[in-house]
Amino acid sequence: MIGELAASFATMLAPYPFALIVLGTVLGIVAGAIPGLNGGMLIALSLPLTFGWNPLDAIALLVGMYVGSISGGLISASLLNIPGSPSNLMTTLDAMPMARRGEAARALQLGIIASFFGGVVSWMALVLLAPPLVAFALTFGPHEYFAIIFSALVLISSLSEGSMTRGLIAAMLGVLVALPGLDPVTAQPRLTFGFDRMLGGFDLLAVLIGVFAVSQLLADAAPGAKAEVIRLQSSRLVLSLGAVTRHWVNLIRSALIGTWVGILPGVGGSIGSILAYGAAKTLSKTPERYGTGCEEGVIASETANNATVGGAIIPMVTMGIPGSIIDVFLIAALTINNIRVGPLLLQDNPEIVYGFMSTLLVANVVMLIVMLVSLRGLARLMTVPKTYLIPIILLFCVIGAYAGNNRVFDVWVMFAFGLFGILFRVMRLPIGPFVIALVLTPLAEFNLRAALISADGSWLSFLQRPVSAVFVVIAGLLFVMPLVLPWVRRHSNRSAVE
Amino acid sequence: MTLIPTKTRRAMIRAILAAPLGLAALTGPALAQAYPEEPIRLVVPHGAGGGTDVFSRLIAAPTAETLGASIAVVNVTGGGTAIGAQEVARSDPDGYTLLSTHVALLTSSAMGANQMGPDSLTPIAQLASETQVIAVRADSPMASAGDFFDAVADDSRPKLGISAGAGNHFAFLQMLMNVPDYDVNFVPVGGGGPSMTALLGGNIDVGTFTVSEVLDQVAAGEVRAVTVFAAERDPALPDVATATEAGFPIEIGLDYVWYAPKDTPTDRIATLADALETTMADETIRTTLTERAILPNFLRGDALEATLAERWETIQSVAASIR
Numbered sequence: 001m002i003g004e005l006a007a008s009f010a011t012m013l014a015p016y017p018f019a020l021i022v023l024g025t026v027l028g029i030v031a032g033a034i035p036g037l038n039g040g041m042l043i044a045l046s047l048p049l050t051f052g053w054n055p056l057d058a059i060a061l062l063v064g065m066y067v068g069s070i071s072g073g074l075i076s077a078s079l080l081n082i083p084g085s086p087s088n089l090m091t092t093l094d095a096m097p098m099a100r101r102g103e104a105a106r107a108l109q110l111g112i113i114a115s116f117f118g119g120v121v122s123w124m125a126l127v128l129l130a131p132p133l134v135a136f137a138l139t140f141g142p143h144e145y146f147a148i149i150f151s152a153l154v155l156i157s158s159l160s161e162g163s164m165t166r167g168l169i170a171a172m173l174g175v176l177v178a179l180p181g182l183d184p185v186t187a188q189p190r191l192t193f194g195f196d197r198m199l200g201g202f203d204l205l206a207v208l209i210g211v212f213a214v215s216q217l218l219a220d221a222a223p224g225a226k227a228e229v230i231r232l233q234s235s236r237l238v239l240s241l242g243a244v245t246r247h248w249v250n251l252i253r254s255a256l257i258g259t260w261v262g263i264l265p266g267v268g269g270s271i272g273s274i275l276a277y278g279a280a281k282t283l284s285k286t287p288e289r290y291g292t293g294c295e296e297g298v299i300a301s302e303t304a305n306n307a308t309v310g311g312a313i314i315p316m317v318t319m320g321i322p323g324s325i326i327d328v329f330l331i332a333a334l335t336i337n338n339i340r341v342g343p344l345l346l347q348d349n350p351e352i353v354y355g356f357m358s359t360l361l362v363a364n365v366v367m368l369i370v371m372l373v374s375l376r377g378l379a380r381l382m383t384v385p386k387t388y389l390i391p392i393i394l395l396f397c398v399i400g401a402y403a404g405n406n407r408v409f410d411v412w413v414m415f416a417f418g419l420f421g422i423l424f425r426v427m428r429l430p431i432g433p434f435v436i437a438l439v440l441t442p443l444a445e446f447n448l449r450a451a452l453i454s455a456d457g458s459w460l461s462f463l464q465r466p467v468s469a470v471f472v473v474i475a476g477l478l479f480v481m482p483l484v485l486p487w488v489r490r491h492s493n494r495s496a497v498e
Numbered sequence: 499m500t501l502i503p504t505k506t507r508r509a510m511i512r513a514i515l516a517a518p519l520g521l522a523a524l525t526g527p528a529l530a531q532a533y534p535e536e537p538i539r540l541v542v543p544h545g546a547g548g549g550t551d552v553f554s555r556l557i558a559a560p561t562a563e564t565l566g567a568s569i570a571v572v573n574v575t576g577g578g579t580a581i582g583a584q585e586v587a588r589s590d591p592d593g594y595t596l597l598s599t600h601v602a603l604l605t606s607s608a609m610g611a612n613q614m615g616p617d618s619l620t621p622i623a624q625l626a627s628e629t630q631v632i633a634v635r636a637d638s639p640m641a642s643a644g645d646f647f648d649a650v651a652d653d654s655r656p657k658l659g660i661s662a663g664a665g666n667h668f669a670f671l672q673m674l675m676n677v678p679d680y681d682v683n684f685v686p687v688g689g690g691g692p693s694m695t696a697l698l699g700g701n702i703d704v705g706t707f708t709v710s711e712v713l714d715q716v717a718a719g720e721v722r723a724v725t726v727f728a729a730e731r732d733p734a735l736p737d738v739a740t741a742t743e744a745g746f747p748i749e750i751g752l753d754y755v756w757y758a759p760k761d762t763p764t765d766r767i768a769t770l771a772d773a774l775e776t777t778m779a780d781e782t783i784r785t786t787l788t789e790r791a792i793l794p795n796f797l798r799g800d801a802l803e804a805t806l807a808e809r810w811e812t813i814q815s816v817a818a819s820i821r
Contacts, residue, residue, distance in 0.1 A: 044546045048555070141701035142685075182577055185686050187609050187663025189577075196584055199611055200576020265695050266688075320714055321695050328691075332547035338789060342714025406574045407581065446686070454657060454685040454701065 005127070008354035012060060012362055020060035021359060025366045028068020029374075033076050035213040035393055036400025038085040038205070039069025043329045045403075051336045056355045058333040063313075063356065066326050067119060067363040070269055070305050071371060074111040075378060078104050080393070082213045086205065087269030087308070089435055090277040090301035092212070097293025105375065109239045110295055111302040112371045114251060118303035119364035121255035122262060122310025126317075127357050134318045137263045142451035143462055145264070147471035149444045152271070154475045155278025156436055170429045174437025177202055184446045185453070197409040206401040206410040207417045207438060211431060213397050214414060215421025217390045247299050250280050258304030262311020265321050269305040270439050276304030282478060291432065310360055317353045319343050533766050534567035539595045540756075543582025543602070546573045549690070549710065553754055554598040556786060557625060557777055564773040571598075578664060579603055580612035583757075587618035591759040593766035596622070600752050601665050604810055608817035609663040619757040621806055622767055623774045624797040626787055628708035629728040630669050630750040631735070633721045635697060643725040643744035646673075646704065650680040659687040659702035666693065669706045669750050671816045673727065673741075697721060708752050709734050710791040727751075734791040753795065755806070771798045 011017065031042040043065050050058035073084025078095040091111060098107040125133060180191035181201025192198035244251075254276035261272035280300035281290040290297050312323030313330075320342030322328045331341045339349050346353045401414040424431055455461035463469045540558055544550040555571050562569040574582035579602040589595035597603075597619060606612040634640045640649060649656050660667040666689065674680045687696040693705040694712070698720060709732050715721040716735065723738045727750040731740055741748050756774065758767060777783055778796045787794055797805060 047547065051555075138695065138699035141696065141699060142687075182611055182663075185662050187578060187611065187667075189611060196577070196613060197581065199578075199580050266692065319698065319720075321698075322691060328545070328547040332552055335790075336552065340714050343718035343720055344714060405576060406572045407576070450686045454683065456683065 004350060004354050005357060008351065008358040009362070011056065011351075012355065012358045017057060017060040017359075018362070020057055021064040021362050022366050022370075024061040024064025025068035025363050026370055028065035028070075029072035029075075029367065029370060030068075031065070032069035032072025032084045032088075033074075034396045034400075035076050035080065035082040035084055036209050036397035037403075038073075038400070039066055040325055040329075041400065041403050042069060043326055047329050047333055050333050055334055055337045055339055055352060058337075059330070059352070059355050059359050062330055062333055063359045064363045064366070066309055066330075067306070067360065067367050068370075070309055071112070071115045071302075071367050074108065074115065074302055075371075078107045078111065079378065079381075080216070082216055082393075083208070085269075086208055086439065087273055087305040088301070089208070089270055089432075089439070090273045091298055091305075093277075093291050093432055094294050094297030094301075097291070098295070098298065099293075101293055103293070106239065106243075106295075107293075107298050108375060108378070109372070110244065110247075111298050112368060113239075113244050114247075114254075114299040114302040115306040115371075116364055116368040117251050118255045118258050118306035119310060119367070120361070121252070121303075122259040122307040123357070123361050123364065125259045125263075126310045126314050126360065130314045130318045133260075133263055134315050134321075137260075137265075137315060138319070138321075140264060140467065141465075142447040142454060143465050143468040144471070145267070146444060146447040146451050147462060147468035147475070148275075149271075149440055149447065151471045151475035151478065152275050152278055153440060153444070154478045155282055156274060156433070166429050167433045170424070170431070171433035171437040173429075174434040175441045177207060177434075178438050178441035178445075184442070185449045197407070200405065200407070200409075202413050202417075203401070203404055203407075203410045204438065205404050206413040208435060209397045209401055210414040210417025211421035211424065211435065213393065214418025215425065217394055217397075218418055218422060219425065220386055221390050247296065250296050250299050251303055253279060253283075254300040254303035255307045258307025259311040261304070262308030262323055263314050265315060265323050267443065268324055269308040271443070272304040272308040272311075273301040274436055274439065276300040306364075313356055313360065316341060317345055317356055320345065533593055533769055534565055536594055537568045537570055538562070538565070538593070540569050540571050540598055541582045541586050541595065542571055542573050542598050543575060543579035544573065544599065545575055549708070550598070550600060550754070553626070553787075553792065556783070557598075557754075557774070560780060560783060561773050561777045564776050565769070577611050578606040578609070580606045583612055583619070584614050586757065587614045587759055589759050591762040593758060593762050593770065595759065596770070597757040598754070599757070600754050601668070601809070601813070603755075603757075604813040605663060605665060605668050605817070608813045611663070616806070616810055618760055620760050620762055620767060621802050622756045622758055622798070623771045624753050624755045624795060624802055624805070625774060625778055626754050626792045627795040628710060628752040628792055629726050629732045630706060630752065631709055631712055631726045631732070631738070632673075632704055632706050632724045633697065633712045633716070634704055634724055635700065636719055636722050638703065638722065640704070640724055641722065642739065643741040643746050646724055647677060647746060649704075650674060650677055650682050653681065655681050655683055656703040657683045657685045657701070659693040659696050659705045660684050661689045661692075662686050664689060665752060666690070666706045668813060668816055669727075671819065672750050672812065673706075673746075673748055675816065675819075694721075708791070713791055732791065733788070733793075751795075753809075754792075755802075774798075 027042060028039055031037040032039060043062055070087055073088035074091055076082045076084040077088045077092040078099050081096040083089050083092045095107040180198050182199055183190045189199060257276040257279060258272040261267050261275060277297055277300045280296050281287045312327055315321040315323045316327045322331055334341050339352060398411055401410045404410060462472050542551050542554045551573060558569040558571050574585055579599055583597055583603050586595055586597040603616055607615040632646060640646055658670050660670060685702050687693050687702060690707050690711040696702045697705040712721060712723055713734055716723050723735050725741045726732050726738050727741050727748050729749055775796060778794050784794050
């Protein structure tokens with residue numbers, strides 16, 4: 001195996017495939033960094049180009065795009081207060097406050113290194129542990145999915161700074177926005193008000209672009225508004241090794257969470273980063289600092305979302321099961337060349353499996369170098385007057401909202417939620433709980449209902465399956481802990497005084 | 499600007515805006531002779547990269563060559579094909595907006611998501627079909643159509659994976675139509691891909707797929723194809739008996755059909771059907787499709803209308819049983 005992997009590295013590092021990896025990674029970073037555009041779109045658009053290519057060249061380009069796009073979103077999250085892609089949601093919560101404090105360069109560098117670390121850990125999982133991990137992941141049914149999402153909900157329930165009531169209102173609105181469309185279990189129209197364009201519901205991406213990008217841009221463009229100027233000081237472009245290594249526990253934990261979430265089919269990078277952020281916050285000694293610009297938050301989110309990439313490739317190369325939406329495109333690029341992506345892939349086309357492995361690592365290294373080197377350039381980008389920047393970004397938002405599903409309706413949804421986002425600012429409702437509820441609700445609903453149907457309505461079934469039982473218990477403990485801990489502390493303090 | 503009175507300016511703007519419309523009206527009759535002259539938009543109401551999308555693109559490329567006009571494939575998803583299908587139904591019936599889909603058009607209409615129904619569209623041609631198959635994990639005792647029909651009738655209550663209201667749900671319901679007291683647990687898992695994941699992980703007992711969706715897992719010995727619902731054995735699974743052989747004459751397939759909006763001129767429908775017929779007669783295309791377990795099955799004109807009407811009736815009666 002080592003020999004084959006080495007041979008594959010030699011193949012992919014030849015000038016042409018390597019150039020494609022670099023091209024893919026750079027394009028991915030750019031698409032990821034531009035609010036509105038994301039990796040899925042870029043890859044969907046590039047897919048027809050690769051038809052007729054040597055499959056390894058297609059892998060070089062597309063995997064490069066995949067890795068680049070999930071990393072690039074960090075840039076706009078740090079500098080514009082807009083997540084470049086849904087998987088950078090959590091990054092924004094801390095990267096932006098850091099940037100406001102003048103630590104934009106630090107947030108970016110930590111995020112880039114965290115991204116690289118997450119990529120490498122998931123790469124190791126792909127190379128060393130793929131078959132047993134997939135065997136375990138396959139046993140996950142609706143019960144386990146729901147239990148995990150449920151614990152994620154509890155983990156982040158205290159996410160919003162400030163008023164709990166406002167946080168809950170925001171989260172409930174998020175649930176409400178996630179409900180319209182076809183009921184996932186009865187296939188009947190729900191909350192569509194007889195308007196057939198609502199049958200697809202509110203597109204997640206369109207809503208996210210709306211509440212983050214459009215509302216931010218509208219606020220910046222408002223008469224009299226003084227747009228924030230984020231400065232990247234070149235003098236601070238060197239980060240000491242210790243600044244990274246002291247986060248090693250967070251890095252490893254977030255990378256493992258991200259890898260595992262990546263392996264689970266149908267769960268994406270955004271969930272990986274939400275879970276890792278929640279875990280980091282819960283286990284932190286100073287959870288109140290999360291959301292106010294703490295390094296740990298940026299690191300957890302960026303490590304985990306990059307780790308989902310390698311994770312998602314694992315079930316695809318071992319069982320032919322796409323771990324993410326982007327995997328579907330990767331599979332399409334191969335099937336068009338008559339390569340069957342299934343359990344026999346390693347046996348019939350080992351060069352493809354090793355090609356994925358070597359490309360993934362190379363793309364991560366390229367991403368690290370390209371992003372670190374381009375920091376100075378980014379600093380210059382920030383000096384572009386908002387007068388020019390806002391219309392351009394808005395244009396990309398419109399393109400992005402449309403390109404997701406080729407529906408003009410989604411563009412209107414985006415603008416409507418831009419106004420909604422302004423309303424949130426005016427009413428001082430936190431945006432975090434809203435978007436997290438929006439992302440998690442469809443998965444939580446579908447899996448809860450599917451689990452109950454499959455168990456003939458038995459709620460006990462959640463405790464009868466070991467994995468789901470563990471998560472439900474963890475969620476229960478997490479729920480009770482914040483209520484009990486202060487009492488315990490008070491009690492122990494008093495006894496100490498006595 | 500201020501030199502021109504507002505009234506005149508409005509008239510000018512109106513004239514400018516109306517110009518393209520007027521042009522279209524003038525050239526309308528001329529277009530009837532020279533069709534197609536512009537790029538054709540082919541709406542695929544299924545996700546990019548999925549089976550229907552790849553199939554549509556495979557067919558679109560050579561067909562565009564025959565027609566001498568490019569075909570732009572556009573994925574418009576949502577509402578179980580209802581959004582894309584209704585968008586095409588509302589387009590101008592000029593042959594420049596087409597739809598490529600399968601039974602999902604009928605199921606989403608029968609479930610009420612697509613309010614306009616299949617009658618809002620004119621079928622151009624059916625191109626190919628995939629055979630429906632049921633599959634179980636390799637360690638399952640179920641080995642024949644007989645075993646399956648025993649299992650659904652006894653008290654074992656097998657878990658059947660479905661995507662509610664979609665093709666695989668209707669396929670199961672069609673299989674069960676003549677079983678008087680079936681007792682099964684329809685577990686919502688999703689389409690072909692998620693069904694396979696659920697089957698491999700033991701979260702469902704039986705899944706229904708098209709042959710291409712199970713082929714690799716069958717070859718790897720992970721799952722067993724129990725029976726195919728076709729008149730003849732599928733060339734890709736020659737060892738798997740048909741349900742008909744076992745005494746259950748049920749045929750279920752996934753048939754790819756291209757549609758145009760209702761009232762599209764018949765000569766344009768004919769032009770398109772001719773081009774598609776040429777594509778489907780091409781040996782390279784036929785081989786490419788057969789390698790993917792997609793069986794060329796060309797139909798047009800009255801034969802197609804009759805077949806679709808029959809399918810629509812079946813789907814409606816099945817839908818009536820669950821709504």
